[in-house]
Amino acid sequence: MACLKLQAVSKSYDGKTQVIRPIDLDVADGEFVVMVGPSGCGKSTLLRMVAGLEQATGGDIYIDNQRVTDLEPKDRGIAMVFQNYALYPHMSVYDNMAYGLKIRGFGKTQIRQRVDEAARILELAPLLARKPRELSGGQRQRVAMGRAIVREPAVFLFDEPLSNLDAKLRVQMRLELQQLHRRLNTTSLYVTHDQVEAMTLAQRVIVMNKGVAEQIGAPAEIYRRPASLFVAGFIGSPAMxxxxxxxxxxxxxxxxxxxxxxxxxxxxxxxxxxxxxxxxxxxxxxxxxxxxxxxxxxxxxxxxxxxxxxxxxxxxxxxxxxxxxxxxxxxxxxxxxxxxxxxxxxxxxxxxxxxxx
CATH class of the missing domain: 2.40.50.140 (Nucleic acid-binding proteins)
Known part of the structure; x- marks a missing residue:
């Protein structure tokens, strides 16, 4: 895996409307960091800038000490798991997981090895021949994660991956994500609006509000010593x-x-x-x-x-x-x-x- 560094990264539209104020962040090798905040606070925009899907208007992004600010998404060594799974409905589970490797020119043997290993880790082996419509929501999310795992990226990015699941399944998938991170020790940046996800999954939490990182710290620190009124009112159920x-x-x-x-x-x-x-x-x-x-x-x-x-x-x-x-x-x-x-x-x-x- 690799470290991720954001150095005064910001985003504005038309040079006037600033949606992300300059933020500095160091994600250590193997660390799981969660960005949490209400809708419209800028957390997904910041994730998309790391992925290269949106251009930062200020600052620099480094992955494994390499400046990637101006690189295309495919050249950044990242893999992204989306809220809507983004699976090809006409492809089998196997082909969905293998597709990214095929278009990058990997050989059949190497593709089979990577897909089989990811399927074993995610308990998808019995489902490899099925189409997405034959899967539950939780199984589809596992396939989306498997597609990311086979790429062996430097950094994993998660954009609200559990928000389409029901409450019971979200709990199950949170546990599975924790186990997956312990097994793979992946450098991960995860976005959610759900504070329970943030507090249970993260090694460090970034609380976002109106494009500003209000506080960055361990979950216990943010709960025990909120740095602002916003953090105090946002973290905790019921609120402070x-x-x-x-x-x-x-x-x-x-x-x-x-x-x-x-x-x-x-x-x-x-x-x-x-x-x-x-x-x-x-x-x-x-x-x-x-x-x-x-x-x-x-x-x-x-x-x-x-x-x-x-x-x-x-x-x-x-x-x-x-x-x-x-x-x-x-x-x-x-x-x-x-x-x-x-x-x-x-x-x-x-x-x-x-x-x-």
Missing amino acids: NLWSGRISADGCRFELDGDAALPLTTAKPQWRGRELTLGVRPEHIQLAASEAGGIPLRVSTLELLGADNLAHGQWGTQKVIVRLSYEHCPAAGSTLRLHLPESSWHWFDSQSGLRVE
């Missing part, structure tokens, strides 16, 4: 609670927009009067030890999820979501007393949106 307000004049309270206030165990004199946003994940909120303590949450809705429940409600004018164990089923209209451990607080500047601690 975010409450805007300001630090009191004496630095001892967080005064939320509305009439609620939160005492600070550790005073913040350096932030006196500063407008901040406080974030706490629903799973980190606890029930208060006594009915007299904690903050009041008037429950408006309860979602029963089986293993646990989500209580939605109001704290003053602020919306709150809290994850409860399955045995806690507060009725709508009832009041819970909640404890917010300071160890789980995240502070963000309300104007810049950046983490401040």
Whole structure:
């Protein structure tokens, strides 16, 4: 395999509309990196620039220390797996996997060896004579991956490969992708809008927003220390609670927009009067030890999820979501007393949106 390097890569249309702001990225040999973000954030455009399907308007792309910015896709040593599989319907599984090698002039024996090995890895050997219409969605996706594997590329690129599958099959294919990466140790860049895919597959995650890489880091780091309000609100299910307000004049309270206030165990004199946003994940909120303590949450809705429940409600004018164990089923209209451990607080500047601690 090989390393992948992006150096100040950017994309704009007509020299005015910038869809990708300059981004630097180093993907190590054998590393699996996932780009995640909402639709239209630029993640697929960036992947297509790496593939050579779109021209970068700024910066350089290197694969295995070779500058490939101006090379044709076929000369970059990459293989791409698409969302729609892109299989030839009139060809068998074998011929779909072999086609790219045939047009590159590989001999029949070498083609047979590569296809058979990929079919063995992906458990497609019994299906090689079938046409795509005779396959399930998961099997078609395996064929698309097999077609990429036989090319023995330097870098694998995945563009939302699981988005057309149902929920159960997506879980199965995530596991298969993890196993495949461990077996092949392939350098991979993967695009998805699904944060569960990103967090479970990636060794590092790139969170994209409006053409900007908001944060690049290990999944645990992004979950535990989101770098911005966008990352805090995007990563996590349900999303992090975010409450805007300001630090009191004496630095001892967080005064939320509305009439609620939160005492600070550790005073913040350096932030006196500063407008901040406080974030706490629903799973980190606890029930208060006594009915007299904690903050009041008037429950408006309860979602029963089986293993646990989500209580939605109001704290003053602020919306709150809290994850409860399955045995806690507060009725709508009832009041819970909640404890917010300071160890789980995240502070963000309300104007810049950046983490401040």
